[in-house]
Every structure is written in structure tokens, then in C-alpha cells.
Amino acid sequence: MSNLSSVPKLLIAASGTGGHLFPAIATAEQLPEYQIEWLGVPDRLETQLVPDRYPLHTIPVEGFQKRLGVSTLVISGRLLAAIWQVRDLLQRGRFQAVLTTGGYIAAPAIAAARLMGLPVVLHESNALPGKVTRSLSAWCSVVAIGFAEAAPYLPRAKTVHVGTPVRSQFRAALSMITDLPIPDNAPLIVVVGGSQGAVAVNQLVRRSALAWLDAGAWLVHLTGDNDPDVKDFSHPQYLALPFYNNMAGLLQRATLVISRAGSGTLTELAATHTPAILIPYPYAADNHQTYNAKVFADAGAALLFQQAELTPEILQSQVSHLLHSPHTLQQMANRMAQLAIVDSAERLADLIRQLVNS
Ligand SMILES: CC(=O)N[C@H]1[C@@H](OP(=O)(O)OP(=O)(O)OC[C@H]2O[C@@H](n3ccc(=O)[nH]c3=O)[C@H](O)[C@@H]2O)O[C@H](CO)[C@@H](O)[C@@H]1O
Incomplete structure (x- = not known):
């Protein structure tokens, strides 16, 4: 014993x-x-x-x-x-x-x-x-x-x-997202607002999304559970969920992620080598999310936009541009990989x- x-x-x-x-x-x-x-x-x-x-x-x-x-x-x-x-x-x-x-x-x-x-x-x-x-x-x-x-x-x-x-799900062989009906070859945009969701990001995304969906992309929108307008948008290629557990599978499958800049999500994006557009939470203590996001933007792994300057039109065109630029997305993915400490x-x-x- x-x-x-x-x-x-x-x-x-x-x-x-x-x-x-x-x-x-x-x-x-x-x-x-x-x-x-x-x-x-x-x-x-x-x-x-x-x-x-x-x-x-x-x-x-x-x-x-x-x-x-x-x-x-x-x-x-x-x-x-x-x-x-x-x-x-x-x-x-x-x-x-x-x-x-x-x-x-x-x-x-x-x-x-x-x-x-x-x-x-x-x-x-x-x-x-x-x-x-x-x-x-x-x-x-x-x-x-x-x-x-x-x-x-x-x-x-x-x-x-x-x-x-x-989390260990990011360290094991990454699992597939078999519970979501996303076709194998479709570009996939994932929106994450941190563990609580982000209402302001949600509003921007709903006002920008139609162009991406009409161009053939799918969108998984993790809304959090505090968003009163969550039912305002629907489309056959749009899936809104308050929270999702298999983040490793989802981020790995994503073509591009739109996210706040909490350190948890950023570390996971590096682990899955997923390019991102980052919109720091403007009211985070001492604006620390901007400092996090800058590390990723300066490395060329992500684009950084402050919420105050980001209109639906700008977001829509930035995402559309990236979806049509596989070489840029690949470069960003490579830079993400360089930031990962496995x-x-x-x-x-x-x-x-x-x-x-x-
Ligand atoms: C608003 C705020 O001040 N947030 C802070 C909070 O992060 P907060 O926990 O809000 O956000 P993070 O990005 O650090 O982590 C979110 C975590 O939730 C997971 N997730 C999210 C959505 C979902 O549907 N499923 C899911 O599993 C993500 O994969 C990630 O692991 O603490 C972090 C660490 O000090 C800071 O960097 C963040 O700035």
C-alpha cells in the first residue's frame, strides 16, 4: 500500500x-x-x-x-x-x-x-x-x-x-465535429465571444453574414446565452449555438475565426493553427485583450480591429477578402502554428x- x-x-x-x-x-x-x-x-x-x-x-x-x-x-x-x-x-x-x-x-x-x-x-x-x-x-x-x-x-x-x-481535447488527436451538419469542403467561419459570448460582436456578425453565406460559406456562431436578439437571423448555412463543447474539433475545422481576444481562445487558435480576426473586448480590465491581440496581429497570425472602428461593412469585406485569399489564410495559419507552445x-x-x- x-x-x-x-x-x-x-x-x-x-x-x-x-x-x-x-x-x-x-x-x-x-x-x-x-x-x-x-x-x-x-x-x-x-x-x-x-x-x-x-x-x-x-x-x-x-x-x-x-x-x-x-x-x-x-x-x-x-x-x-x-x-x-x-x-x-x-x-x-x-x-x-x-x-x-x-x-x-x-x-x-x-x-x-x-x-x-x-x-x-x-x-x-x-x-x-x-x-x-x-x-x-x-x-x-x-x-x-x-x-x-x-x-x-x-x-x-x-x-x-x-x-x-x-484542455486535453486540444492535446489529443483532434476530434471531428460529427454533430454539426457542415459539408466537408465548405469554407467555415466560426464566431467565438469568450466563455460568456459577446453581444456586440454578435450584432456585427448578424449584420455582415449574408454575403459570406450567399458566397457558399457556413457559419457557426457561438452566441453565449445573454443575447436577446439571437433569433433575429436565420439561414440554412447558419448555426447559432449558445455554447459548444468540442472546441478543438470546431476550431481545427474552421477556415477563419472571428473572436474576442481572451488568452484562452488565442492559445487554442494557436494550437489548432486557425487564422483569426480579433475584436478585443473594449471594457476588459486595463484593456488587456488589446495587448493579447497585438501579439497575434504583430506576428501576422491575425487581423486586429477595435470594436469602435469596426462597422458591419468593414467586417463583411475583410472576411470576404480573406475567404478569397487562400494563400494569405495559409500564411496566417503558419504564423499561428509558430505561436503555439504545445x-x-x-x-x-x-x-x-x-x-x-x-
Ligand atoms: C471578458 C474578459 O475579461 N475575459 C477574460 C477571461 O477570459 P474568458 O474565459 O472570458 O475567455 P477566454 O478566451 O480566455 O476563454 C474562453 C474559453 O471558453 C471556451 N469556449 C467558448 C465558447 C464556447 O462555446 N465553448 C467553449 O468551450 C473557449 O474555447 C476558451 O477555452 O480570462 C482570460 C484569462 O485571464 C482573459 O484573457 C480574458 O480577457
Whole structure:
């Protein structure tokens, strides 16, 4: 029988969106010799994705955001209480290290681990690191970065460029999209708005799509489930879905993707070598999606348009032009492939092993 006390234990603090959870799950899968437990927030996506795989502990952390009527004293009190809870969890569970992917859950996780002298790896997937990463990076043993461009924003941290881990569906032999009736040779445009959908992109696409469809393309439009006008457009070659699971198969089959510029989707586009038109979410914190998109545009893998400057006419003509330019699309696909870091999950897992064993 194995001696449980010799099994290294890792606490993963990752919460919120697919962009924070998928890289952490992919890394956990590369650490089969570890006993892993998860720290998240009640009612967030982790409560659906994690409990089947790892024990999930939750603490309420949304209260750290400065809001009208909530004093700094109250916020500090909540943060201290959360640090205390995490410290208790780390102590009772005899964890040896912490991995976090940023966001509000990262603050108490990093503080508690460092107070106990445990190594902490913070993974930052965006080209412009988030506020929590910028303020707490110096406390972490290592900040693993998805984009090399993030390093100059973290001058006091030890950074290692590992890329961003993708879900296992992107790492296996890619599956086909047999559940969608798309003819084999038809050009396919896919629209993705991040894990929540993007209403403004949806409106632009519906006003531009007819020309692409009439020219023979098919369109899979992942609308999210907050779009009130989703029934406003229909066409035999147009499929609108609130969410789709087999993203690896879909992105690989796509001729061109129109997307927001979240780091998760960008990393997946690189993994499947799929050319893209990127429309950064204009209200993302510190406009970080523009920084992500610029990395891909500067590399020649994608075209970048700010939402404010993009009319349906411009989008329609840009897409039509690309669909008639197979050579340009192939070049963009090649540039996408050059941006992919296929062993990112292994690199991040190795970083954790090195710290725990040092
Ligand atoms: C609005 C906002 O601030 N979003 C941020 C959020 O990303 P958010 O999670 O919203 O967006 P990402 O592009 O990073 O990830 C979306 C994920 O959802 C998946 N998906 C999407 C649609 C669908 O139908 N099926 C599906 O599986 C995508 O394949 C991808 O894996 O955290 C990321 C990581 O910090 C940031 O880079 C993003 O800027």
C-alpha cells in the first residue's frame, strides 16, 4: 500500500472563467503523482468543472473589489479572514505548494502560502498582467507567463515563459465535429465571444453574414446565452449555438475565426493553427485583450480591429477578402502554428516539481 504521507500535495487556487480554470486543469493532469485539492469561490464555474476531478474547497472572495459603500476597512477585514481560512486549509492538509492562475482568489492563496513559507507558482496568461499579478508577483516563487511580452510588467518577479496550457481535447488527436451538419469542403467561419459570448460582436456578425453565406460559406456562431436578439437571423448555412463543447474539433475545422481576444481562445487558435480576426473586448480590465491581440496581429497570425472602428461593412469585406485569399489564410495559419507552445502544461508541471523538490 502506498504511504500517503510521501505523496506530494498541491493546492490549486483557480476560479471564475474558462480562461482561469482550463490552464489549471490541464496542468493538474500533468501531475499524476500529486494529491491535488482545489480552492475556488461558491457559485463560480469551478463548482461545475472541478468536483468530479478534485476535492473543491470554497471561500467567498468577491468582497475584495472596491465598491460603493464598502469601506477599505471592511475589504481589508475580508481579505485577512480569507488569508486565515486558506492558511488553516494549507496547514491542516499539509500541502507542499500552491498553484494559482490569478484573479481575486490568488491574493489570499499567495499571502497564506508565503506566510507559511510554501512555494507558490502564479500563472499569468495575459500579455498585460492583471492587477493581482502585478501587485503580488514579487511574493511568488515563480510567475509562469503565457506571453513573453508580460515579463517587462513584472520587473520584481522571477518570470518563466511557459505559454498557456490548453484542455486535453486540444492535446489529443483532434476530434471531428460529427454533430454539426457542415459539408466537408465548405469554407467555415466560426464566431467565438469568450466563455460568456459577446453581444456586440454578435450584432456585427448578424449584420455582415449574408454575403459570406450567399458566397457558399457556413457559419457557426457561438452566441453565449445573454443575447436577446439571437433569433433575429436565420439561414440554412447558419448555426447559432449558445455554447459548444468540442472546441478543438470546431476550431481545427474552421477556415477563419472571428473572436474576442481572451488568452484562452488565442492559445487554442494557436494550437489548432486557425487564422483569426480579433475584436478585443473594449471594457476588459486595463484593456488587456488589446495587448493579447497585438501579439497575434504583430506576428501576422491575425487581423486586429477595435470594436469602435469596426462597422458591419468593414467586417463583411475583410472576411470576404480573406475567404478569397487562400494563400494569405495559409500564411496566417503558419504564423499561428509558430505561436503555439504545445508542451505548456508539462513545462508548468515541471516548474512545480522543481520547486517542491528543491
Ligand atoms: C471578458 C474578459 O475579461 N475575459 C477574460 C477571461 O477570459 P474568458 O474565459 O472570458 O475567455 P477566454 O478566451 O480566455 O476563454 C474562453 C474559453 O471558453 C471556451 N469556449 C467558448 C465558447 C464556447 O462555446 N465553448 C467553449 O468551450 C473557449 O474555447 C476558451 O477555452 O480570462 C482570460 C484569462 O485571464 C482573459 O484573457 C480574458 O480577457
